[in-house]
Amino acid sequence: MTQKSVERILGKLATDEEIRQRFRAAPTAALAILTSGTDSLTPVEREALCGLDADLLDRFADALDPRIQRVRIPSGGTEGTER
Helix, strand or coil, X not given: CXXXXXXHHHHHHHHEHHHHHHHHHCHHHHHHHHCCCXXXXXXXXXXXXXXXXXXXXXXXXXXXXXXXXXXXXXXCCCCCCCC
């Protein structure tokens, strides 16, 4: 069942800008958020995911069709600001 968890986490990292930002700042904490609930990872899977290059995740996400992206909308009047 952990392969399914890895795939779900990779999908979330690829399609959710806010999660990618959290992952860039603190990979271990972001994975804790992503695995809360029933998902579990082995130590090897956790280490491999924490070692992902955040820049490559961003580039992959940028290559995806925007219709499958979850974009973080900043609050506080920063409309039009790009990430």
